[in-house]
Structures are given as structure tokens and as C-alpha cells.
Amino acid sequence: MTASTSPLAGAGTAPAVRAVPASPSVAVQLGILLARLLRQLVVSPTTYVNLAISLFFLAVYTGAFGASAGFEMLIGANFLTFILPVSIVNASLAGAVAGQLLVTDLESGYLRRLQAMPISRVVIVLAPMLVGAILVLVQAALVLGLGMILGADVSTGVGGIAIVLALSLMWGMAFGGYSVATGLMAGNAAAAQAATFIFFPLVFLAPTFMPRAMLSGWLQVAAAFNPTTYVLETMRGVLITGWDLGQLASGFAIIGALCLGATLWAAQVAKRTTSRR
Numbered sequence: 001m002t003a004s005t006s007p008l009a010g011a012g013t014a015p016a017v018r019a020v021p022a023s024p025s026v027a028v029q030l031g032i033l034l035a036r037l038l039r040q041l042v043v044s045p046t047t048y049v050n051l052a053i054s055l056f057f058l059a060v061y062t063g064a065f066g067a068s069a070g071f072e073m074l075i076g077a078n079f080l081t082f083i084l085p086v087s088i089v090n091a092s093l094a095g096a097v098a099g100q101l102l103v104t105d106l107e108s109g110y111l112r113r114l115q116a117m118p119i120s121r122v123v124i125v126l127a128p129m130l131v132g133a134i135l136v137l138v139q140a141a142l143v144l145g146l147g148m149i150l151g152a153d154v155s156t157g158v159g160g161i162a163i164v165l166a167l168s169l170m171w172g173m174a175f176g177g178y179s180v181a182t183g184l185m186a187g188n189a190a191a192a193q194a195a196t197f198i199f200f201p202l203v204f205l206a207p208t209f210m211p212r213a214m215l216s217g218w219l220q221v222a223a224a225f226n227p228t229t230y231v232l233e234t235m236r237g238v239l240i241t242g243w244d245l246g247q248l249a250s251g252f253a254i255i256g257a258l259c260l261g262a263t264l265w266a267a268q269v270a271k272r273t274t275s276r277r
Contacts, residue, residue, distance in 0.1 A: 026123060033127035037101055041131060047130045050091065051139050058087035059144060061209075062150070077240045081154075084147040085235035086208055088168055089228060091139035097176075101128045103183040103269075125270045129176035129263065136172025141165060153239070158237035162247070171231055175199070177262025181269045202228045230254045 061083045102125070105114070113123055144152075154160045156264060179196060186194075206228040207215060215223055223229045235249030237244050 029123045030127055030130070033123060035129055035131060037131040040101065041097065041135060041190070044097075050097075050135075051142065054087050054091045054139055054143050055146065057090050058084070058147065061086065077236075078151070078153055080147060080150060081152040081239050082236060083209075084144065084152050084239065085164070085232045086203065087143050088140045088164065088235065088244040089171065089203065089231060091136050091168065092170075092230075093145060097128075097132050097135060097179075099130065100179070100183060102180050103187070121270060122267055125266050126179055127265070129173055129180055129266065132176030132179065133169050133172035136175070137165060137169045140168035140172075155240060155242050156238045159243075161237045164235050167231055167235055167251065167255060170252075170259050174258035174262045175254065177259070177266040183260070183268075184269045184273045187273075202226055206232055208232070227254055227258055 062080055144161065148154065156163070175196075182196075205219065205222045205224050207223055212220065212223050212229060212233070230251050231254075235245055237247045237251075
């Protein structure tokens, strides 16, 4: 006798498992959000108003002090070259758009929809910060280009221009992080814009019109603790003096610490804000 051992078809087989699509990479997520925010930026009148303000400050400062040979002897440099970093730093106002964009998404409910998608919360915060930094970089490049056309000198050549633009990008990133954090804490776009006015005291509590050594009393102390001071001095160093590796290292260390602190602060505020909604 021959035993039949034919099992039932399909008996004992595991049920088919449906493949779950993987989430897009962080780079892809960031690219998608950046493209959307940049499109909004191009059509926003605020973008061009901020550029006009930076160019206005450059024209006013140069018109007020640029024709004074005595003033140039006092600061030891061409006044236009000396004041150019101030106009570039003024462009950081454009970084405030980061907080305004994110708060607008919060108010419209779009931020909640983003949370329901497979998108990292860090990317949600990082995208508007990068948009703000890119806007600051573009405006800094335009201001720098205009300054050179008007007669500003760059003692370190192309390398110095690259350093100035890199500092502008990092400063815009730090200011964008501050804007995102304060905007989310305030909860509305108007308050986010108002919070950026803290920038003005920082500019005027720095060696804006004079080298730091020529400041006196409490203003010299305030300038020593003001991060804007080190951004201005590092930019002026590569534009006027030449390569000073110690100054470059300290300038990039301070602005790098600001970038990191602003990013962490913005991410923490975003985490708390979105968890309540």
C-alpha cells in the first residue's frame, strides 16, 4: 500500500503582508517644504521691502559720514567699507520671515496637516529657518555687490567675499531660529514680527560707527557681550585688515553657537506648541 501524503494547497502558509512605504528621506522632506516656502517668499512684498531697507541704511550712512576725511582718519579705513557690514547685518531683518511663515501655517491649520504626514518636526522647523537664512544671504550679496560698485574695497579678494556671505548665512539662520521660537510662543504673525524689533538695540549696542576700542563706558561693556559685535568685526577684518585666523575662529565660533542654540530653542518650542494642538 502506498500512503498518500498530499497536503491541502495553501495550508499552513502565512498570510501575505502588505509592504508599508518608507517615509521620504529628511533631504526630500526638506526640499519639498523649502520649495513651497520659497514660492511664497517670491510673491511676498515684504521680501522686497526688507531689501529696500538695507539699501536705504547703506545710502543714509554713506551720505551722512562718507564724505568726511576726518572721520575716515579716525576709523582708519574707507568709510563705505567700514559701514558695509552694518548694512549687511541689517539684512538679517529678512530672517524674521521664518517665524512669520511658520506662524501663518499654524494659524491656517496647515501645520496640523503637516504633522499628520510622515514629516519630521525638526524639518518643519528647519525649513522656514533655512528660507530666512537664504533670503538674508541673497540680500547680503546684493548689498555687498552694490557697495563694491560704489567703491568699497575687499582686501582679501574673493575669499573674503565668501567669508562675509558665509557669516551672513549663519547670522540669518540664527535670527530665523529666534524668529521661529518667539513667533510660536506668541502664536500670531503680528507678534512674531514685533518680536524682531529686539534686533535694533543689538545693532546700536555694537561698534556700529566706531571701532570697539573707541567706545567708552557702559557701551564698550555692552558691545563686548553683544554677539553682533563679533559678526561686524569679523566681516570688517576680512574686508579691511586681511586674514586674521584668530578673529575668524572666534567669529565663526560665536555665530555657530548662536545657530545651534537658536535651532534647539526653536525645535523645543515647536514640540511644545504642536503637542498642545
